[in-house]
Amino acid sequence: MNKSVPVTESSPDSAKAGLDIHQILKILPHRYPLLLIDRVLDLERKKRIVAIKNVTINEPFFNGHFPGLPIMPGVLIVEAIAQAGGALLLTEVEDRSDKVMMFTGIDRAKFRRPVSPGDQLRLEVEVTGWRSVPGMTAAKMQGYAYVGEKRVAEAIVSCQLVDSARGRGSDGGGSNAG
Numbered sequence: 001m002n003k004s005v006p007v008t009e010s011s012p013d014s015a016k017a018g019l020d021i022h023q024i025l026k027i028l029p030h031r032y033p034l035l036l037i038d039r040v041l042d043l044e045r046k047k048r049i050v051a052i053k054n055v056t057i058n059e060p061f062f063n064g065h066f067p068g069l070p071i072m073p074g075v076l077i078v079e080a081i082a083q084a085g086g087a088l089l090l091t092e093v094e095d096r097s098d099k100v101m102m103f104t105g106i107d108r109a110k111f112r113r114p115v116s117p118g119d120q121l122r123l124e125v126e127v128t129g130w131r132s133v134p135g136m137t138a139a140k141m142q143g144y145a146y147v148g149e150k151r152v153a154e155a156i157v158s159c160q161l162v163d164s165a166r167g168r169g170s171d172g173g174g175s176n177a178g
Helices: 021-027 074-090
Strands: 039-044 048-054 099-111 120-133 136-147 150-163
Touching (some): 021 039, 021 074, 039 074, 048 074, 074 136
Antiparallel strands (some): 039 048, 048 120
């Protein structure tokens, strides 16, 4: 494993280790109730990230999914994988406050075990493709979600960095995918 050092803006070529919730909030545009990562344990620039989501009974989706048998929706596990990948990729973008990372594809999603309140979801995401040209950055990532040592889900997610104003038509009712 690569040597990990504290995350600093002054060491752009080093491996990065750990982000707390305050640092995550500076990187990702998501907020409660849709911010689905709580901490980053390990981060290697443009390569991989390991993040966690502490799953609690207070999550709003447990009210209806399912009463008496609370299970985290699989689509939100895939979203958590994508957010972890977004945190990895957005650390590479200087003007990230003007950008948003949007899904362009989800492939080979598999859900192996239920995730319940009290579980800690460990998200391991690896970049399998990265393309950056002026005006466009896109990536493909393989993500795995674990509870303890058991794999609970996996998916390949594709995303593209877009201007945050894109999709906000002048009519005020523009659509927003992802």
